[in-house]
Amino acid sequence: MEAANRLDAKELERMANKIRMHVIEMTSAAGSGHPGGSLSSAELFAALYFNILRHNPKDPEWEGRDKFVLSKGHVAPGLYAALAESGYFPTEELLTLRKLGSRLQGHPVRGKLPGIEMSTGSLGQGLSMACGLALAAKMDGKDTRIYCLVGDGELQSGQNWEALMLAAHYKLNNLTVLVDRNRLQIMGKTEETLSIDPLQAKLKAFGLNVMSIDGHNVKKIIKACKKAGTSASPAAIVLNTIKGKGVSFMENNADFHGRACKPDEKEKAVMEIQEALK
């Protein structure tokens, strides 16, 4: 994204809601999917693809691009919406999500859809992949920045901590770990399922430069990502979010982790997001 094309905070907030609208429409058309987490990360997707990342939707393989790895691959609808809005593929294609023959697989697949850097969906693996991308950039003397979004529940998986140890050991300061701290996972609250806190202390102890912000505040997301870029160590930004954000009855409701809206729910959700877009 060239500097001239970067959206400002107001426009990013609007983009986040456009992403939310796509997420509801896509998952409703598919009859399945993961809207909850897609909604909690809408501001992040907007900020990344319309401000933070250096990328070129017309040349997805552009050598100078920054790279984003969606470790929590189940929130693919949010990512697909951001990619389509950026111009990687037509927004009409979003409605093919999860259908036979679609490039929009249930979880992202590298090589199938432009803009997808790594195949994810099996939780706990994206950070390792991001470390590999970051190491390669270091070896090649490139200033590529690598961003990786992990879920908070996902951090229950041990491989993440192996990757964090490696990131700190090799001083991968071109890596920014983004944690969607929405505090819910399929079975309910993360702290009741298997507690993750004290998350910041854990990340710090693993050698990361840790920031904790309101994950729905695009200005704060941009500022934190900029600060991460000047860190001597890898950075972690804990994005405190609300699962299902933007649709009243989906907010803080683990039920919408992995199911789409029913027709009446969809209608209500669309109305609420339309209101926000006015």
Place this chain on the structure above:
Amino acid sequence: MKAAQRMYYGKALAALAARKDIVVLDADLAGSTRTSDFAKVAKERFVQIGIAEQNMIGVAAGLAAAGKTVFASTFAVFATGRCWEQIRQAVAYPKLNVKIVATHCGISVGADGASHQALEDIAIMRALPNMTVISPADANEAYAATIAIAEHKGPCYMRMGRADFPLITPEGAEFVIGKAAVLREGKDVTLIGTGQMVIACMEAADALEKKGISAEVINMSTIKPLDDASIIGSVSKTKCAVTAEEHSVIGGLGSAVAECLAANLPAPLERVGVKDTFGESGDPNDLMRKYGLTADNIIEAAENAIKRKKGKK
């Protein structure tokens, strides 16, 4: 002359170090897997991951996605078992250019015991789409195969033993992925071996000749993609076969050959391998005898296959 495959793997990696796209990953076993030879000449492209094989596979995938040709090595048990699903998701599914090269396969690992003896690795790697599976017969072939997989684009798994084996393939020969070699022609039975069991097949063929039985010996150093044509060509002549592998009889070379024959040319097949059991500590040669992985076991299997072919058993 004898040599360990892993020593020649190290030499091959050092020779490949001139290629700047090659990166080698280790999980704290470089001295044993001999990736240390690469580290000596290309330290900047050798990455120590620590004892974290799942992370190693993810890091390998990321490096490969950025254009690197990645070799990731550790013992076969850990290289395949500890991180099978990571290999599936991060490497095989997106067809990334990662070479998982494992040493210490099979029961001849010896004294370390069952925890370190990989007897299922061929089965679980062969089941993955997009994965090439290679099991060289000796150190010369391990060297040539290392060069070949570095040239090949896409995921590969190669397994090697720990111990010194006799050299039976010529030094400097080109390794062609997916091409089996007929090492000895015969007409009564086809002996298909992989890894160090190829040597046992050759010994068995010598002994069978003294008993008046003419055995054809095939070195099946690529298990996937399997060289169906060479199996069909040989068995259509001999009408029976024996497989020999330092691996479980479930899912490995024996299963692959059985699948090929069942689909193309049903014929009596005897499988020499570990009989669905774990190994144990011991001297490698004693273990090979106890678990039925010797030339004598192949001879017995060949005689049984011939009897079955003649309808006597």
